[in-house]
Amino acid sequence: MKLSLIVLFVFFGCQLASAQTYVEVQDLTISLSEQTYAAPVKNQAVTGEQLSIGGEAFEKGIGVHSHSVIKINMNNGSHFSAKIGINDSKIDYESEVVKTIPLTDGKRVFYEVTSSKKQFIGVEGESGSVDQGTVIFKVIHNGEEIYSSGVMRRGDKAKEVNLDVKGGVLDLVVEDAGDGSSGDHAVWADPKIDYFEIAPVIIPGDFVSEKVEQKSDIKAALREKLMRLDPVELPIDQPSYDWLIDNSKAKAQVYRNGKDHLVLSNGLIARTFTLVPNLATIDYSNLMTGETLLRAVSSEGVLTLDGRSYDIGGLSPQPEYGYTLMKWTDQLTATNNSFQIQDFEVKEITDRLAWKRTRWAMNEKMPTGKEVVFTLSKNDILVKVHFALYDGIPTLSKWIEVINDSDLMVQLNSFKLEQLAVVEGENLVGTPDHWVTPNLHVQSDYAFGGMQQKTSQKTTYWEKDPRYTTQTNYPMNVPCLLEVKPPLGPETAIAVSDTLTTFRVWEMPMDSKEEERKGLFIRKMYRTISPWTTENPIFLHLTSTDPEVVKTAVDQCAEVGYEMIILSFGSGMDMEDESSDNYAKFSQLREYANAKGIELGGYSLLSSRWISEEVDVINPETGKRGGMIFGSSPCLSSEWGYEYFRKVKKFFEKTGMQVFENDGSYPGNVCASTSHAHHNGLGDSQWKQYAQIQGLYKWMRSKGIYMNVPDFYVNSGTNKTGIGYREVNWSLPRERHLMHGRLNIYDGLWDRTPSMCWTFVPLTQYHGGGAVATLEPLKDHLEDYENHMMQNYGSGVQACYRGARLYDAPETKKLVKEVVRWYKEYRHILNSDIIHLRRPSGKDWDGFLHANPTTKEKGLAMFFNPTDRDMEREIKLPLYYTGLTDVAKVREKEGDSRAYTLDRAYRIRLQVTIPANSYTWYVIE
Numbered sequence: 001m002k003l004s005l006i007v008l009f010v011f012f013g014c015q016l017a018s019a020q021t022y023v024e025v026q027d028l029t030i031s032l033s034e035q036t037y038a039a040p041v042k043n044q045a046v047t048g049e050q051l052s053i054g055g056e057a058f059e060k061g062i063g064v065h066s067h068s069v070i071k072i073n074m075n076n077g078s079h080f081s082a083k084i085g086i087n088d089s090k091i092d093y094e095s096e097v098v099k100t101i102p103l104t105d106g107k108r109v110f111y112e113v114t115s116s117k118k119q120f121i122g123v124e125g126e127s128g129s130v131d132q133g134t135v136i137f138k139v140i141h142n143g144e145e146i147y148s149s150g151v152m153r154r155g156d157k158a159k160e161v162n163l164d165v166k167g168g169v170l171d172l173v174v175e176d177a178g179d180g181s182s183g184d185h186a187v188w189a190d191p192k193i194d195y196f197e198i199a200p201v202i203i204p205g206d207f208v209s210e211k212v213e214q215k216s217d218i219k220a221a222l223r224e225k226l227m228r229l230d231p232v233e234l235p236i237d238q239p240s241y242d243w244l245i246d247n248s249k250a251k252a253q254v255y256r257n258g259k260d261h262l263v264l265s266n267g268l269i270a271r272t273f274t275l276v277p278n279l280a281t282i283d284y285s286n287l288m289t290g291e292t293l294l295r296a297v298s299s300e301g302v303l304t305l306d307g308r309s310y311d312i313g314g315l316s317p318q319p320e321y322g323y324t325l326m327k328w329t330d331q332l333t334a335t336n337n338s339f340q341i342q343d344f345e346v347k348e349i350t351d352r353l354a355w356k357r358t359r360w361a362m363n364e365k366m367p368t369g370k371e372v373v374f375t376l377s378k379n380d381i382l383v384k385v386h387f388a389l390y391d392g393i394p395t396l397s398k399w400i401e402v403i404n405d406s407d408l409m410v411q412l413n414s415f416k417l418e419q420l421a422v423v424e425g426e427n428l429v430g431t432p433d434h435w436v437t438p439n440l441h442v443q444s445d446y447a448f449g450g451m452q453q454k455t456s457q458k459t460t461y462w463e464k465d466p467r468y469t470t471q472t473n474y475p476m477n478v479p480c481l482l483e484v485k486p487p488l489g490p491e492t493a494i495a496v497s498d499t500l501t502t503f504r505v506w507e508m509p510m511d512s513k514e515e516e517r518k519g520l521f522i523r524k525m526y527r528t529i530s531p532w533t534t535e536n537p538i539f540l541h542l543t544s545t546d547p548e549v550v551k552t553a554v555d556q557c558a559e560v561g562y563e564m565i566i567l568s569f570g571s572g573m574d575m576e577d578e579s580s581d582n583y584a585k586f587s588q589l590r591e592y593a594n595a596k597g598i599e600l601g602g603y604s605l606l607s608s609r610w611i612s613e614e615v616d617v618i619n620p621e622t623g624k625r626g627g628m629i630f631g632s633s634p635c636l637s638s639e640w641g642y643e644y645f646r647k648v649k650k651f652f653e654k655t656g657m658q659v660f661e662n663d664g665s666y667p668g669n670v671c672a673s674t675s676h677a678h679h680n681g682l683g684d685s686q687w688k689q690y691a692q693i694q695g696l697y698k699w700m701r702s703k704g705i706y707m708n709v710p711d712f713y714v715n716s717g718t719n720k721t722g723i724g725y726r727e728v729n730w731s732l733p734r735e736r737h738l739m740h741g742r743l744n745i746y747d748g749l750w751d752r753t754p755s756m757c758w759t760f761v762p763l764t765q766y767h768g769g770g771a772v773a774t775l776e777p778l779k780d781h782l783e784d785y786e787n788h789m790m791q792n793y794g795s796g797v798q799a800c801y802r803g804a805r806l807y808d809a810p811e812t813k814k815l816v817k818e819v820v821r822w823y824k825e826y827r828h829i830l831n832s833d834i835i836h837l838r839r840p841s842g843k844d845w846d847g848f849l850h851a852n853p854t855t856k857e858k859g860l861a862m863f864f865n866p867t868d869r870d871m872e873r874e875i876k877l878p879l880y881y882t883g884l885t886d887v888a889k890v891r892e893k894e895g896d897s898r899a900y901t902l903d904r905a906y907r908i909r910l911q912v913t914i915p916a917n918s919y920t921w922y923v924i925e
């Protein structure tokens with residue numbers, strides 16, 4: 001016992017010794033602070049100018065305006081330091097872009113207003129313009145003044161503040177020195193707090209003048225509207241079925257519970273809101289497991305408008321944030337300074353983008369379900385909070401609209417679309433390198449810079465919850481507050497009467513930690529919310545635009561049953577060429593292809609190009625281009641960017657082409673240029689460029705154009721991403737391609753469906769490797785060609801068969817035609833999800849099983865033998881996801897079927913013979 005105590009002491013001692021550190025106050029949530037005019041600004045003066053006191057410039061700090069209070073919960077803070085003074089200013093208040101609005105006290109507020117930006121620059125003084133300003137800085141600790149600067153004027157040298165302060169609450173105050181607030185543009189430069197283990201946090205100002213009270217007529221109207229909904233008892237029963245086998249009973253509905261609560265449920269999940277005394281989520285249940293997801297009540301998100309943060313609804317304070325007793329929720333009060341609920345509406349889900357169906361798709365339907373829209377308001381700004389709950393899947397979607405109903409432009413600096421206090425994924429006393437986060441899949445359609453969801457997602461943040469002071473983790477680091485927000489901006493002006501709509505987030509609680517089952521949840525989600533990803537045409541990647549070569553390829557494709565040709569990179573295709581000859585050439589080729597039942601399209605490179613110093617994204621670190629993702633890229637919000645989009649659309653309109661392969665899509669590059677025509681600077685550069693690229697993809701989706709884009713843009717309308725391969729592997733000797741290809745398939749299809757991905761087959765040389773790395777001449781490598789096709793078609797993954805032709809001899813043609821016929825015969829089951837059986841190792845068999853309870857064939861298993869000897873094996877085949885429960889009829893290829901009884905784990909034992917360096921397949925009915 002004694003020994004373990006010593007060990008514990010040493011353990012904690014080490015931890016504490018390494019935890020001494022500091023925070024810079026401007027990096028905390030300063031937008032929660034109270035300030036009479038405008039709001040505190042990070043690393044700038046309150047007027048947007050550079051930080052500068054008495055001629056001394058500062059990189060870091062906070063610009064404020066009297067009267068201002070920044071309230072800090074010190075936690076284990078021990079020392080505060082800063083330099084203080086009034087900011088130097090060069091603003092010309094007589095300038096044309098200066099506009100004023102009168103306040104209720106008769107004073108006017110000055111703004112610099114352009115068509116896309118609004119900047120606060122001051123408040124009117126006695127002179128009728130903005131004064132020079134005088135202020136007093138004070139630091140208050142637990143209500144007691146521990147520092148006062150005395151009166152400071154513009155031009156005074158910065159004073160240093162150094163204070164030992166342990167724990168408690170620290171207020172950083174700026175007062176007006178008795179002569180009014182005009183010109184009081186004060187600065188806390190380099191503000192820093194040293195601490196030990198538990199970091200200080202900014203806590204919301206008192207906002208006593210911003211108390212939110214629900215009007216009795218609004219409360220009555222909300223209750224009256226709730227009464228029209230069907231009642232439901234809580235908790236809702238757990239479903240008696242597995243929705244992955246049969247989801248027909250999972251229908252979204254909107255209910256009332258009691259007189260104040262609205263419940264959105266489809267039998268798989270349920271989210272419960274209270275509307276009194278303000279809107280807030282008070283429960284969020286995973287009905288599949290019967291467990292609640294919600295640890296505590298928060299708000300429906302946060303808007304930072306003109307520098308100030310406002311909760312969207314929200315209730316507080318809860319006595320405890322580790323769990324919630326429902327009786328507490330009746331006693332919570334509306335959070336001060338929050339948006340207040342006015343109304344709500346219930347309707348059917350509408351299509352989130354237009355999808356023109358022009359080709360085969362496994363799922364041709366857009367999702368159905370119910371949508372609830374809550375309307376909230378604050379100071380003539382309206383917020384519409386949308387929730388869409390789908391039929392058939394445990395997925396809820398959320399987005400918000402911000403509507404400017406005031407008579408002056410408003411700046412949306414940032415937003416949080418979701419702020420959920422979620423039950424923690426794990427509890428540990430110390431802090432690990434990687435936390436297990438809650439078993440909730442979260443993703444949005446604001447995604448870029450990666451081929452997979454995991455690397456492209458930019459909007460899911462698992463944050464600490466400083467309110468949760470009873471957590472096991474001593475420094476309170478448990479990531480248990482889900483925040484959904486853009487990484488930068490939008491820093492975008494909303495004009496009078498205009499609306500800004502955010503991206504959408506999808507939330508999907510899991511009922512298991514098993515990898516295949518989690519993957520099946522996610523794959524079913526894509527099939528439902530982005531059903532265009534189930535289109536899966538058979539295509540050739542043609543390396544030439546020579547009309548004769550194209551026509552020959554079209555003829556070949558038509559002969560063997562191919563459906564599409566992409567004129568690939570290196571083919572000479574140029575969509576930016578606006579000459580009538582260019583349009584005529586591709587228009588004629590497209591007509592020729594269409595006449596034979598083949599769709600035609602091509603390739604265009606966007607990012608990773610170096611255009612010019614004027615056009616390319618500007619690196620915020622250097623003020624020059626270069627050093628960005630892919631080195632450099634054109635800024636999509638420059639004139640060049642707008643021209644690129646115009647030219648690409650024009651090309652498709654002029655030629656009628658049907659496929660777009662967009663390489664190096666927008667990777668998320670920010671841009672610090674202030675001279676580009678269509679964004680103001682760094683703050684709005686990512687938001688505005690993203691709107692450009694997403695706008696193009698949505699436009700193409702509405703035209704029925706098929707889209708291959710390497711990056712993960714599927715929720716923005718594209719069809720496929722790269723499955724994830726190493727390009728130069730296709731320059732290795734031919735015999736190594738097959739294993740790499742199968743490894744890519746096996747690893748790439750855990751959380752994506754086969755139709756969402758493309759892989760690769762080099763018919764001709766790709767990145768080098770010479771003749772031993774190519775399949776051409778095809779007739780000399782028939783066995784390899786067949787194996788490539790069978791593992792790709794057999795997995796449902798289309799490949800870029802890259803070359804100038806599909807076949808070079810009658811025997812090659814016969815082979816391609818037979819494989820395509822086979823694929824089309826089993827197209828539904830081959831496009832169904834795969835169940836991973838065994839990863840390719842090179843040492844023994846490998847394989848996967850397609851399973852689908854709703855198709856004619858319930859399963860199709862593919863087995864591969866990478867060795868030089870025929871193989872006989874007894875393989876345990878897991879048939880749970882085929883939906884079969886007792887007996888499976890199984891046949892090898894087109895042979896006779898044999899009945900197998902399923903064991904208690906829904907498995908059968910199958911005797912399989914796999915020929916050397918080859919494959920076999922079995923059908924389960």
Ligand SMILES: [Zn+2]
Pocket residue numbers: 616617618635636637638671672673676679685
């Ligand atoms: Zn730019």
